[in-house]
Amino acid sequence: MIRVQELTKRYARTIAVDQISFEVAKGQIVGFLGPNGAGKTTTMRMLTCFLPPSAGTATVAGFDVLEQPLEVKKRIGYLPETPPIYPEMETSEYLKFVGKLKGLSGAELQKRVDYVTERCAVADVKNKLLGKLSKGYRQRVGLAQAIVHNPDVLILDEPTAGLDPKQINETRDLIKSLAGDHTIILSTHILPEVEQTCEQVIIINKGKLVATDSVRNLQARARGAESVLVEVAGRNGNLESAKVQQRLEQVSGVGRVHCRQQVDSRAVFEVESQKGRLVRGDVARAVVESGWDLNELRPAAMSLEEVFLQLTGTETPAGDKATEKGDKK
Amino acid sequence: MRNAWIICRKELGSYFVSPVAYILLTMFGLIFGFFFWNALGIFVIEGMEMQMRGQSFPMNLNEQIIRPLLSNVSVIGLFFIPMITMRLFAEEKRTGTIELLVTSPVRDLEIIVGKWLAAMILYSCMLLFTALNFAFLFKYGNPDWKPLAVGYLGLLLQAGALLAIGTFISTLTKNQIIAGAVTFGVCLLLWVLGWVSGYETATWARVLAYMSVITHFESFGRGVLDSKDAVFYLTVIFLGLFFTARSMESLRWRS
Numbered sequence: 315m316i317r318v319q320e321l322t323k324r325y326a327r328t329i330a331v332d333q334i335s336f337e338v339a340k341g342q343i344v345g346f347l348g349p350n351g352a353g354k355t356t357t358m359r360m361l362t363c364f365l366p367p368s369a370g371t372a373t374v375a376g377f378d379v380l381e382q383p384l385e386v387k388k389r390i391g392y393l394p395e396t397p398p399i400y401p402e403m404e405t406s407e408y409l410k411f412v413g414k415l416k417g418l419s420g421a422e423l424q425k426r427v428d429y430v431t432e433r434c435a436v437a438d439v440k441n442k443l444l445g446k447l448s449k450g451y452r453q454r455v456g457l458a459q460a461i462v463h464n465p466d467v468l469i470l471d472e473p474t475a476g477l478d479p480k481q482i483n484e485t486r487d488l489i490k491s492l493a494g495d496h497t498i499i500l501s502t503h504i505l506p507e508v509e510q511t512c513e514q515v516i517i518i519n520k521g522k523l524v525a526t527d528s529v530r531n532l533q534a535r536a537r538g539a540e541s542v543l544v545e546v547a548g549r550n551g552n553l554e555s556a557k558v559q560q561r562l563e564q565v566s567g568v569g570r571v572h573c574r575q576q577v578d579s580r581a582v583f584e585v586e587s588q589k590g591r592l593v594r595g596d597v598a599r600a601v602v603e604s605g606w607d608l609n610e611l612r613p614a615a616m617s618l619e620e621v622f623l624q625l626t627g628t629e630t631p632a633g634d635k636a637t638e639k640g641d642k643k
Numbered sequence: 644m645r646n647a648w649i650i651c652r653k654e655l656g657s658y659f660v661s662p663v664a665y666i667l668l669t670m671f672g673l674i675f676g677f678f679f680w681n682a683l684g685i686f687v688i689e690g691m692e693m694q695m696r697g698q699s700f701p702m703n704l705n706e707q708i709i710r711p712l713l714s715n716v717s718v719i720g721l722f723f724i725p726m727i728t729m730r731l732f733a734e735e736k737r738t739g740t741i742e743l744l745v746t747s748p749v750r751d752l753e754i755i756v757g758k759w760l761a762a763m764i765l766y767s768c769m770l771l772f773t774a775l776n777f778a779f780l781f782k783y784g785n786p787d788w789k790p791l792a793v794g795y796l797g798l799l800l801q802a803g804a805l806l807a808i809g810t811f812i813s814t815l816t817k818n819q820i821i822a823g824a825v826t827f828g829v830c831l832l833l834w835v836l837g838w839v840s841g842y843e844t845a846t847w848a849r850v851l852a853y854m855s856v857i858t859h860f861e862s863f864g865r866g867v868l869d870s871k872d873a874v875f876y877l878t879v880i881f882l883g884l885f886f887t888a889r890s891m892e893s894l895r896w897r898s
Binding site for chain 1: 646649650653656657660661738739740741742743744745746747748749750895896
């Protein structure tokens with residue numbers, strides 16, 4: 315659906331996007347992940363024909379963004395970082411205006427406007443001035459305008475920025491429910507968001523593509539076989555970790571056991587299975603049958619955060635959210 | 644051009660939903676009303692004086708009221724035009740709604756023409772106020788309507804030219820005040836440029852005088868439709884909108 319080849323955007327002195335290539339298949343949700351200033355917005359703007367690329371090509375639904383921008387624009391719904399709303403318009407009036415701009419008219423226009431009003435849960439503010447809406451509603455109206463003409467491709471620039479946790483969840487659910495009908499690219503610097511909503515991740519940093527893969531593969535990438543973390547506690551206040559380790563190693567299918575930490579009578583072990591073996595049940599039974607307490611047992615898949623840090627080698631990207639807000643004002 | 648009309652309707656909406664249009668209309672109506680009242684007062688006094696002296700010099704509404712008033716409108720217009728155009732693009736750039744317009748399947752030219760047309764319609768509404776005043780002349784006097792019609796055509800052409808320049812200036816900045824101030828300055832300059840012809844006859848002075856938007860209105864004000872002047876205004880409209888289009892394009896390359 316979307317094909318990007320060696321896309322580059324140069325400004326006077328800086329290169330904002332440097333030879334990025336990726337592809338997005340129809341109906342997928344793709345997370346566009348990177349720290350602030352990585353070039354996410356610039357890339358999205360090039361895909362929406364807002365900015366022309368300096369080099370390279372991008373095609374949406376088979377149309378080139380430079381050669382047939384009108385065809386591309388017809389097939390794209392775009393929600394910029396700040397929802398592009400006119401404060402002096404009412405919600406329904408605004409959605410109608412956008413619908414007309416995107417080429418709808420007559421009964422079809424009314425039908426689509428009603429549908430997106432319902433779908434994005436903005437029916438209760440239908441006749442309110444957009445300028446008076448809360449941030450959450452504005453974001454939803456922004457999403458509604460992006461899908462009003464039922465585009466093949468949805469491009470959402472930080473759709474959950476500035477929302478409260480409940481609204482974030484609602485927006486994520488809404489976006490997830492839109493996948494399938496639409497191909498979605500959403501940008502974010504919040505890692506769990508990608509883990510929760512997206513199937514595929516494109517990670518960029520300083521304008522360069524760092525990784526592109528499915529969420530699961532990326533997590534598995536740093537770690538071959540399944541590995542679980544086991545926290546074991548001794549019943550009478552003492553625990554010989556060497557003994558536990560020995561016992562765990564005897565469980566069938568277990569490859570390597572490594573004691574991560576021990577505090578008093580509790581110890582955390584990392585148990586790595588042999589390729590293709592599921593060992594959690596056997597590990598749990600072994601611990602309990604040997605007379606120890608099993609406090610915790612969880613898969614030790616790397617969080618995207620770790621993957622991200624490993625790949626980009628930057629500081630915690632979530633950490634500079636606050637400073638970014640200040641810069642933008 | 645369906646899209647241009649959609650944009651135009653939206654612009655008219657924001658003029659008339661906010662107080663902007665009403666304030667401009669009221670101020671313009673007040674100012675013009677005062678000019679009209681003055682002109683009429685002088686006309687009446689002159690008429691009485693002539694009667695007292697027993698002269699029967701022909702009094703002419705067209706020459707003595709309509710013509711000077713139309714020139715007044717063309718100058719008052721200079722002050723109002725920046726207020727009409729300053730928000731057209733500057734506001735969209737500041738709030739980011741320009742991204743919506745530019746990423747919609749609409750040509751740049753359609754956006755520009757739509758906005759310019761909305762400004763023209765608002766200006767025409769202002770001219771309607773003057774027509775209300777002139778209507779009284781037709782009720783109590785017998786002026787010739789043809790020169791008046793030509794005068795209005797001239798006013799519209801002149802406004803079209805200045806509005807096109809204002810639209811262009813509005814694309815250059817995110818700040819409405821800057822757009823308004825620069826447009827105002829340019830409008831004033833284009834008015835006073837004609838003054839150099841009063842003391843200088845060299846070629847450069849004639850070129851400057853030619854560029855003055857007001858000198859080209861004189862023939863319209865007299866009720867003469869001079870194609871040379873009409874072409875001047877049409878050229879400025881075309882150039883203004885053309886530069887707006889180029890500016891919008893460069894906006895993307897720079898932004």
